[in-house]
Amino acid sequence: MKTYLWRITMKRFVKFVLLPLLLVTTLPVSGHAELVPGKVAPDFSLQDVYGRDHTLSAMKEHSLIVLYFFDTESSSSLEGLLALNSLKKRFADTDLLIWGITTSGKARVSDFIVEHEPAFPVMLDSGEISGLYQAQVVLPTTCILGPGLKIIDYFQGGGQSTEQLLVTLAERELQRDNLDVALAISSDVQEKNPENLKAKTIYGYAALKADKVDEAENVFRDLAETGGEGDVLGSEGLVAVYARKGETKKAMALADKVEKKAPDRGYVNVIKGDILYSQDKKKAAEAEYRKAVEKPEGEPFQKAVAFNQLGRLYAGLENYQQARQLYDQAVDIDPYYIEAMSNKGVAFQKEGNLEQALASYRQAMSVNRNDTFAAILARKAQELIDLQRDTARKKRIDALVKELAQRFHRQQKPFPFFSSDDTWTSRPMVVSFVDFQEKGGLSERDGMSLVLTSRLSDLLSQSGRVRVVERALMEELLSELNLGSSELADPETALKLGRILAARIVSTGSLLFLPDSTLLNLRLIDTETTAISRVLTRKMTPDAGDVEDASAWLNRQILETIIRKYPLRGFVVQVSGGEVMINLGSGQGVVPGTRFAILEEGEPIKYRGRTLRGAPKRIGELEVVRVEQDLSFARIVDSRRTPARDDKVQELPAELAMKGGKE
Missing domain, CATH: 2.40.10.410 (FlgT, C-terminal domain)
Structure with a gap:
């Protein structure tokens, strides 16, 4: 396996590091360090025409930054600048940061600002920063920075370079899940150049990700009819559409055709792997994922998914080290791939390495601070770290776990809350959660069950109406009892756990991963009567933001059930x-x-x-x-x-x- 991973790494090094480096080194140099993709951009501070200071290192919270070096008298510079200005004005609320940098005189820059009213700062450069970024001879020069202020793209010249810049920005916004922006940019490029196949491809995948399945299908079908490269790109997209619609036979048949036409492209192998996994053909799925990561061609966002899915498969086999290596490779290819970042954290957490898990979750949050999924995982990891540091509390929980484990094996009654014979007065309503059983396909993101139960526990606890068994206590108890997901899928085991924890209600359920959504099924079981108090079902979108909506809905439904069936x-x-x-x-x-x-x-x-x-x-x-x-x-x-x-x-x-x- 080590040889296999090394071989993949070397292929990727040549494609994603060495080739861009060779391109960069052909640029004119002025005694400054070379601009290498993947390295942190040189820091600098400049003033705009109003005398305001702008320092690059202070912009770390932005995950997409465009540094546009231009000349106010250059028509080729103006073309790209106006395109960026239009983009920023249309999507002012995004965190896309654009800086214009010029060595033109202050008077010319002031006239330019009055005429064009740029929606971003224009900074005055004496020539030092332009030299630092090798932007003195050819203008415009554009340097795009990704997470951590690392260089991810570099362009020189106008005309076709401007078009390439816009297509690249569309692809980056697709990777960042800013789908409206990706759709808008790729649409604008297509209007000016209907022959731009990559712009059309990006538009199709953005539409598919935005759940505009019919529109995506039409785009890919039109693309496939252009023949040649367009046929491959369009057919590849249609395979994704058919899989999303659940038309697995059509998807598999077309995937085989694409593989014969373009044997070096691996995205259809990812889709075939997903379909086979959902059919419980895990060995066959692994073979397809392996093919996908070994093949050299494909868009970065497609290649990243291949590494992630193979990593997810290995994580399911508890091979966490190999899974993390694959997640790292996915992020190397796509620096915005927060799914792989948080998956790496889950792999660390399952091994008990909470500090590194938290670091991975925070990495994902630094790329997208609005990601609910990573935020919940980070908060729970921090709580567990705090517990480990609180030795007195940890000692109390350890002692309680030992006692509960003995009661589980002996099937003793739970600790009594009251010693009185009062049968009317309500006891505290205690609820315990057992992680959902995951079924169906291989979700792109690990930890869905943990996120849902954690968020739902928080909401129920905040209501004040319900006590929820602490997750830390539950995890310690499961570890002590050596109970895995297969044992917890048995309702009797879940009930036994609930009883020893003095819970009146045990919540169990399943997550069925479908091509276009996730079906959540949750059961509330009364530990005294073993009756199912209520069954809740909800269809969730692949969007991580739907976790918050689903948790809020479940919280309302559970509280309503408890108040109606177990009134105080x-x-x-x-x-x-x-x-x-x-x-x-x-x-x-x-x-x-x-x-x-x-x-x-x-x-x-x-x-x-x-x-x-x-x-x-x-x-x-x-x-x-x-x-x-x-x-x-x-x-x-x-x-x-x-x-x-x-x-x-x-x-x-x-x-x-x-x-x-x-x-």
């Missing part, structure tokens, strides 16, 4: 004026605003010689205004008589409270 019950302790004290507090899930019905035992009913208990009558309603740990204070909203000590109270769902407690 307690007693009136005392009444003072218009304020009523009840024997429930934050420990049982009471929050300010919670409403309770005041109940009175119904009159006994005699029937055929038997005396039956009458149904309780609602005689009033309370609204909690103040909460302590084990007590609450409520105002009387409605009452047919003055509440009295030992009156029963029962929680009202929010919608019933609004209707006065009436169904």
Whole structure:
């Protein structure tokens, strides 16, 4: 395997490092260091015409920066500058950073600004920075910087170079998931040059990623009809479209044809691998992924996916070291590939290496600070690191885990919350989560179950109505019991875990990865009755941002189920004026605003010689205004008589409270 990975690395080194380096070294030099792709760009500070300072090293939070060296009197410079200006004005809210840099005189620059009103700063250079970036002889010169201020693209000249610059920006925005920008730029290029195959290809993949499947199909079909290279690029895109639509036979058949026409291109092998994996043909899938990473040709975003998917497969086999090597190679090819970055973190975390896991998650967040997925993983990793550093708390959890493990093996009853015989007063509602079982295809991103259960646990805990078993405790317990995903898929095992943790509800479920979406199925199981309290199903998009929406929806549905099926019950302790004290507090899930019905035992009913208990009558309603740990204070909203000590109270769902407690 080491020889195999070395061979791949050398091929990639030649294509992605050595060739660009040879191109750069043909540029005129002026005694300055060469500009090498993958290296950090030389730092500098310049002033614009208004005297404001701009320092490159202060712009690290931007993951895409365009340094455009130009001359105000050059028509070729003006073409690219106006294209960039139009782009920045159309998409002002993106974090694309553009700096214009010129050695033209201040008066000419001022006139230029008045005439064209650039949406980005134009800086005055004495010639030193232009020399540093080898932009003195040929103008315009464009240097594109990626994450960490590393050089990723370099262009000189106008005309075709300007078109190439725009196509490259479209591709970079596709890689960054800024799909509207990618679509707009590639569309503009096609309008000016309908023969630009790469612009059309990028437009098709951006449309497919934006879930515009029919539009993508039309674009790729038109491209395939152009013949030659267009036939290969278009057919390759159609394979992706058919796979996305679930038309696997058509996808596989066309993939075979593309492979014969273009045997050095590997993207269709990635798609074939995904299809085979979803059919549980993992060995065959691995063979296709291997072909994909070995083949030399393909767009960077396609090659990166190949390395990532092979890494995902190895991670599933618990071969985490090889998986991380492949993830690194994916990021080397595509510096915006946050999926591979966070996947590397998950691989570290599964081995217990939390510090390096956190570093990987933060790397992904530095590229896209709005990525919910990486943010949740980073927060959870930090919590586990903090736990390890808190020796006293760690010692308490370790002792508890030992005790719980013994109870699991002996099937002892859970620790009691109360020692009283009170069967009416509610105990704390405790919920435990067991990670979702993952089925179907090989998702591009690892850790979906961890992210969903972590975010959902946070939301439920924040509600105050529910206690959630700490994930740190659950992970330690699973490790102690040596329970893996296959054992946890058994509902009986999940119930046994829930019982020893004193959880009233255990949440289990599955994630079914489909070509166009993920189907989430969640079951709430009552540990006392083993009945399924509710089944929740939701279709999720591949977009990581949908995790937040899905978690919020699940949170609402679970809370609604708990309030309806497990309403809080307690007693009136005392009444003072218009304020009523009840024997429930934050420990049982009471929050300010919670409403309770005041109940009175119904009159006994005699029937055929038997005396039956009458149904309780609602005689009033309370609204909690103040909460302590084990007590609450409520105002009387409605009452047919003055509440009295030992009156029963029962929680009202929010919608019933609004209707006065009436169904």
